[in-house]
Amino acid sequence: MKKQQYQRLNETIYEETLDNGLQVFVLPKKGFRQTYVNFTTRYGSIDSEFIVPRRQERIKVPDGIAHFLEHKMFEEEHGDVFMEFAKTGASANAFTTFDTTTYLFSSTVEVERNLEILLNFVQNPYFTDENVEKEKGIIGQEIKMYEDNPNWRVYFGLLQGLYGDYPVAIDIAGTIDSIAKITKETLYDCYYTFYHPSNMALFVVGDVDPARILHLVQANQSAKGYEAQAPIERFYPELPKQIARKRTESTLDISQPRVLFGFREQHIEPKPTARQKREAAMEVWMDCLFGRSSQHYQKLIDDGLTDQGFGSEYELTHLYGHSIFGGNSKRPEELILRVQNLLLEYADKGIDEADFLRSKKKAIGRFMALLDSPQGIANVYVSQKLRGLDVLTSLDVLQNLDLHDVNQTLREHVVDNTMAISLISPEKGK
Incomplete structure (x- = not known):
C-alpha cells in the first residue's frame, strides 16, 4: 500500500x-x-x-x-x-x-x-x-x-x-x-x-x-470478477448565466416565518486546489461576520430579528457554488436587509484583521476536532477525494490563508444580481 x-x-x-x-x-x-x-x-x-x-x-x-x-x-x-x-x-x-x-x-x-x-x-x-x-x-x-x-x-x-x-x-x-x-x-x-x-x-x-x-x-x-470499465460519460445542462428568480415564497403550517437567502458563484474554479482555497476563505469571512461569537450574530438576536438557529454555509463543486444565510425570523424583511447591508459594507471596507485572525484560528480548531471524529473524517475525506481534493491538506491551506485572500473572496462573492431569497410564511390564521 x-x-x-x-x-x-x-x-x-x-x-x-x-x-x-x-x-x-x-x-x-x-x-x-x-x-x-x-x-x-x-x-x-x-x-x-x-x-x-x-x-x-x-x-x-x-x-x-x-x-x-x-x-x-x-x-x-x-x-x-x-x-x-x-x-x-x-x-x-x-x-x-x-x-x-x-x-x-x-x-x-x-x-x-x-x-x-x-x-x-x-x-x-x-x-x-x-x-x-x-x-x-x-x-x-x-x-x-x-x-x-x-x-x-x-x-x-x-x-x-x-x-x-x-x-x-x-x-x-x-x-x-x-x-x-x-x-x-x-x-x-x-x-x-x-x-x-x-x-x-x-x-x-x-x-x-x-x-x-x-x-x-x-x-x-x-472473487467477484469485475471487468474493466471506461470512464463514465455524464451530461449536465449548461449552468444558467443568471439566477432564475430573485424571490420564492410559499406558506406552511408553521408558527413563524423561515427565510434563507444567498449568492450564487459567478465563476467556478476549474482547479480543485483553487476551490479548496476559496472554501477556506469563505469559511473564515462567514464566521467573522455571522459566527456565533461575532458581534453581528448577537446583535441580530438582541434586536429580535432572528434566534440562535441563524446560520450560514457554503458549498462549492466543479459544477456549482453558493452561499446560504438565514433562519427563523418574525421580521424576515428586516433580517434580509440588515444582513445584505452588512455584507455590502464589509465587501467594500474589508474584514478587520483581528477578526480575521480569530476566525482563522477557529477554523483550524474545527479541522483538528474533525480528526478525532471517525464518522466526520471518513465522510469528509471520501467526498472531497472524489472531488479531486485531499481534506488532510486543509491545515496547510488554512494556515497559508491571508487577509487579502479573504477580503478578495468576499468582494467577488457578494454581488447583488446573484442573490436570491426563499421565504416560508405561516398560513393565514395561524
Missing part, C-alpha cells in the same frame, strides 16, 4: 487502487474503540443523463432515482441487510447527496465481518417489479414528509431561485410523479453504470491493521 504521511497532523493514510479500480483508504487510529467504514460511489441526484457502458446508449433517468436506488440496495432476496449488521451490534446507514451515494457502518467488534457484509450487499443488487413498486409507496411517503418540512422546503426554494431547472435545484428524493417512472430496468442501468468499483472508494478509520484490511478487501474483490 502507498503510505501518505501528514507529519504536522501525526496521521498516516494507507492507500491502494485495486485491479478493478476500487480506491481503498485506511486511516489507523490507535486506541479508538469505534471503527467507521464507508463505501461511496461518485453518483448522486444530479447524475440523471449518461451513457450506459454495457450498451453505449445515452439515457435520461427519472429524478430521484439515485436516492431510490440507495433504498433498494438494503433489500436482498433472503432478507434485510440491517438484520445482518444488527447480529454483530453494528450500526449501518446510507445517504445520497447531489453527487455521491454512501453506505456505511460503525462498530466496536467484528469489524472484518461487517466489512464483508458491507462490500457484499452493495455489490449484489436485487430488484424485482414487485419490490420496486412497493418502494414507490415508501419513498412517496418520505417525499410528502419533506414537503411538510419547513427547513427542506425553504432550502430547495432557495436553490430553485439560484439555479432554476439546473439539476442541483431538484429535490434529491424526486417527486411522486418522477419516482412513478422508475422501473427495475432503469435501476439496473444506473447500478451497473455507477456502482462499478472504478467509480467507488472505500474508507476505513479506526484501530485497525491496514495490511489486514487490504488483504480482506483484495480477496473479496478478486
